[in-house]
Amino acid sequence: MATTNWTRGQLWDKIVEQAQKNPKYHQQLMADPRGLMEKQLGTVLPKNVNIKVLEEANDTYYIVLPAVAKDGAELSDSDLEKVAGGGTVKGDASCNNAQGSAIGVTVVDVSLV
Numbered sequence: 199m200a201t202t203n204w205t206r207g208q209l210w211d212k213i214v215e216q217a218q219k220n221p222k223y224h225q226q227l228m229a230d231p232r233g234l235m236e237k238q239l240g241t242v243l244p245k246n247v248n249i250k251v252l253e254e255a256n257d258t259y260y261i262v263l264p265a266v267a268k269d270g271a272e273l274s275d276s277d278l279e280k281v282a283g284g285g286t287v288k289g290d291a292s293c294n295n296a297q298g299s300a301i302g303v304t305v306v307d308v309s310l311v
Contacts, residue, residue, distance in 0.1 A: 227251055 204212075217224040226234045231249040236242055243249070252260055 228253070 213227070217227050223234075228251055231251045232243060235249055254260060
């Protein structure tokens with residue numbers, strides 16, 4: 199399988215598109231988002247990564263704020279070296295022509311039909 203660099207926004211767009219087009223995908227996304235994402239990405243997500251899916255109502259709009267580092271929280275020397283050297287924790291996170299954070303994604307069939 200090919201690996202494609204997707205921005206976070208592109209991945210989100212694809213998930214929303216599939217959830218709107220495919221009722222089975224939507225049902226699985228709501229019931230087991232972690233399992234579905236692991237299947238799609240072809241990898242086991244770290245246990246400390248939580249995935250929550252909220253479905254907006256017609257009269258509700260959610261604003262999701264990014265996490266804020268706790269006071270005193272610092273990157274390890276290893277993590278600082280990766281950032282300073284342009285390396286990535288996992289995958290190829292090229293930022294060439296990216297609109298947002300780029301992540302390495304294994305593209306799989308998301309139709310689940």
